[in-house]
Amino acid sequence: MDVFTIAGSGDGPYGITAGPDGAIWCTLVHAGAIARIAPDGSVTRFDVPGDGPALITTGPGDALWFTLLRAGVVGRITNAGAVSLTPAPDAQGTYGIAATGEHVWYTSMQPDQVGRLGPDGSATVVPLPAGSMPSMLTTGADGALWCTLNQAGAIARIAPTGDITTFPLPTPDAAPVGITTGGDGAVWFVEIAAGQVGRITTDGTVTEFPLPDRAGRPHAITADPAGGCWFTEWAGNRIGHITPTGDITLHDLPVPDAEPHGITVAPDGTVWTALETGAVARLAYDRTRS
Structure with a gap:
């Protein structure tokens, strides 16, 4: 297992996903930024307006979509790092995110609801208990x-x-x-x-x-x-x-107390996880061993 330091120990790598560009993308929840990890391990960091980028996924337009935990906002970042934000109606904290077709879904923990963003940025909200x-x-x-x-x-x-x-x-x-x-x-x-x-x-x-x-x-x-x-x-x-x-x-992770959070599988079959202490880990796994 390989470990790549991508941020400071307090920056908080958290959500992680394989991007449409062949890179791995990771949120830095405490630093207000998103990191792109190229196949060769080099890192590019993009600052994000708002507070607390949490989870991230590939979505419409060959872009990455993410939530801002403490801002009630859904964000979009292109492969080149251009960021745009869409407020989620009434949400005080957006967290989960998923994409299907031309829509992006998110969860709001306060109030309890899920929302769906359309291509024009309009939102449909479904209240939960x-x-x-x-x-x-x-x-x-x-x-x-x-x-x-x-x-x-x-x-x-x-x-x-x-x-x-x-x-x-x-x-x-x-x-x-x-x-x-x-x-x-x-x-x-x-x-x-x-x-x-x-x-x-x-x-x-x-x-x-x-x-x-x-x-x-x-x-x-x-x-x-x-x-x-x-x-x-x-x-x-x-x-x-x-x-x-x-x-x-x-x-087992090769570094102690790494606090693994998000996890994703890259197109080449390697498994990547975000370590909140400032790194990402990559596992090349041979399925024939299990």
Whole structure:
């Protein structure tokens, strides 16, 4: 596993994604900036107006889209680093982000809602249960939007019509955060307070897989195009892989107390994770070993 220092120890690398330009893009949540890591490891840093760039994804227009946690804003950054911001109506804190077609979805933790931005910047807002704290979100194989409700201990499904179905998790106070759509057509998520990975089918059937270290605090999860999902363990200082049947392989980070948060898989199959202490880690993983 390789580690690249991309920022100061207080800058807070947080969200991470593979960009449309072949580079890795990472938010610096405490520094008000976004970093681009080229394939050769060189870093370009772009300052972002506002406060707290959190999660980031590739979206419409071959651009990167991100949320500003403390500003209630959705941002867009081009491959050349040009930034534009769109206020999210009534939102005091935007966090999760996902793109589908020409639309960008985001979560607002205050008030509790998800929103959809159209190509013209107009927003459609869907209220969620008060106090539920919608966190991350993903577009499901069924065409619906799926969202973790961190404080409600549940997963929400938002249909294209706007109808909401809430699925409480079997483990109380599990506090789900990261969520992704797996190659098996199910939605996978992590339970930061319960130390588990969860899987929910489109009909609402939930399966939970306890981690070897229940105190590992899993935070983010992303689908592995080769099968299964990758996830981070913030307190465990590890990243892990889970197969569609629930087999788990863990990889310790080579630096102590690195605080891994976001995770993504690059087109070449390497796994990248953002380390809040100021770096990113890259794992070249041979799937034939597991």
